[in-house]
Amino acid sequence: NAGVMQNPRHLVRRRGQEARLRCSPMKGHSHVYWYRQLPEEGLKFMVYLQKENIIDESGMPKERFSAEFPKEGPSILRIQQVVRGDSAAYFCASSPLMGIREQYFGPGTRLTVT
Amino acid sequence: DAKTTQPNSMESNEEEPVHLPCNHSTISGTDYIHWYRQLPSQGPEYVIHGLTSNVNNRMASLAIAEDRKSSTLILHRATLRDAAVYYCILPGKYNNNDMRFGAGTRLTVKP
Numbered sequence: 001n002a003g004v005m006q007n008p009r010h011l012v013r014r015r016g017q018e019a020r021l022r023c024s025p026m027k028g029h030s031h032v033y034w035y036r037q038l039p040e041e042g043l044k045f046m047v048y049l050q051k052e053n054i055i056d057e058s059g060m061p062k063e064r065f066s067a068e069f070p071k072e073g074p075s076i077l078r079i080q081q082v083v084r085g086d087s088a089a090y091f092c093a094s095s096p097l098m099g100i101r102e103q104y105f106g107p108g109t110r111l112t113v114t
Numbered sequence: 115d116a117k118t119t120q121p122n123s124m125e126s127n128e129e130e131p132v133h134l135p136c137n138h139s140t141i142s143g144t145d146y147i148h149w150y151r152q153l154p155s156q157g158p159e160y161v162i163h164g165l166t167s168n169v170n171n172r173m174a175s176l177a178i179a180e181d182r183k184s185s186t187l188i189l190h191r192a193t194l195r196d197a198a199v200y201y202c203i204l205p206g207k208y209n210n211n212d213m214r215f216g217a218g219t220r221l222t223v224k225p
Contacts, residue, residue: 035215042199043158043215048208055208091157102148103213105157 002027004094004106005074012112013082021077021109025094032075033103034067037089049075082113118202123220126192134187134219136202141182145205148213149176149187151198158201158215161187197223 005024013019025032030051035043045059049069060067064082069075079086089110093103119137126132138147149161162169162176164185169176175188189196199218206212 033212042201042217043152045206045214048206048212056206056212093158102160102163103150103158105159108157 004092004104006090006092006106006109008109009107010110010112012114014114015083016081019079019082019086019111021079021090021092021111022074023077023092023094023106024074025092026104029094029096029104031095032069033093033095034075034077035091035093037091037108039088043091046077079111082111084113087111087113118204118216120200120202120216120219122217123222125222125224126189128194128223128225129191132189132192132196132221132223134189134200134202134221135184136186137184138202138204139183141204147176147178147182147185148203148205149174150201150203150215151196152201152218153195153198161200192221192223194223194225197221 004026007022011019023032032049034046036046037043047060047067048056049067051069052071064080066078089108091105091108093105095101095103146163146165148163150158151161152158162171162174164176164178177186199220201215201218203213203215206214
């Protein structure tokens, strides 16, 4: 049973470009969470999604950031018109629908904006 | 959302026990207490969780106060590999899988 997959692992973008980060949850998991970690800081919650639904996006910046988790395929975190302050590690985690379960984290995508 | 308070950092010697405290005075009756850790340059990994009773697994033990307003993660014999940031987490508002991370405790293990 493969773990949570994230790709790419490293992404370099110039200011103004778009960044698309992908997260494939563990098999059978229908909940996905995205977190951002700035250098030398803790994890900050961004968004919580179920299949085809955004449950809580209270941690997402109001502009330029969006997330989706379609019925088929991976969850996508999209950052438009990236700025240097977006440089960070972005982690996704998944959990199953029912029960008190741990979140399983992916290895993260390290975004560098030049 | 319920909040947790942890010391910013702690130190331990290798092969000695480590007790990592967490205060969560606003915990509600149905909130599970989760602990995760993050090793350098890695994603977080699950350590343990509990509701009321003390819990043990191969990684650690979780001691929960009788009033549930605090808990302690116990590493019985710290190794160098246990150096990490340890997060004590209560669930967010949606369900017990909706967790919000605080700043955590950075554990340094000295040889």
